Amino acid sequence: MKIAYISQTGNVASFVEKLGLDAMEVYTGTETMDEPFVLITYTDGLGDVPDIGSDFLEENHALLRGVVASGNMGWSDTYCLAADAVHEQYGVPILGKIEDDGTDEDVAVIRATIVSLNK
Numbered sequence: 555m556k557i558a559y560i561s562q563t564g565n566v567a568s569f570v571e572k573l574g575l576d577a578m579e580v581y582t583g584t585e586t587m588d589e590p591f592v593l594i595t596y597t598d599g600l601g602d603v604p605d606i607g608s609d610f611l612e613e614n615h616a617l618l619r620g621v622v623a624s625g626n627m628g629w630s631d632t633y634c635l636a637a638d639a640v641h642e643q644y645g646v647p648i649l650g651k652i653e654d655d656g657t658d659e660d661v662a663v664i665r666a667t668i669v670s671l672n673k
Contacts, residue, residue: 555619555671558587559594560607566596566624568655573665583609590619592649592668593640597625601635611644619671620649622664627653 557577561567570577578585583606593611598604603611611618623637634651641648650664 555668556587556589556591557594557668558585558591558610558614560596560604560610562596562598562604565655566594569624569652569661570594572656572661573668575665575668580606580610582606584613585610587614587617590617590671592620592622592671593618594622595624595636595640597623597632597634597636599632601632601639603636603639607636607640611640615644618644618646620647620668622648622650622652624652624654624656 557570557575558580559566559570559577560580595604595607621637621640623634625634627633637648637651649667652660
């Protein structure tokens, strides 16, 4: 399963690197995906999907199979709400919510979940 990811501060990029799976960074929102994928994104503003993520999903959501969001517990009211927003809009499962660049356990659990989507 391919991963599309959006990273602003480097936390998501670091997490994706630790996953060791095939990944494509979304820089502008105009990128296209031609195979099923999982989106890994940070949470913006007051719990929003970043604008480039919304633009990317607008064109590519038909192949979206799940979402993972990164956040910071310091923003407890909006922690990882980008995952909830994608889930609600596109009906895909939330595969995980991680703080910053995730723990070793987050990496193991989410990697296994993503790999299982290929079966």
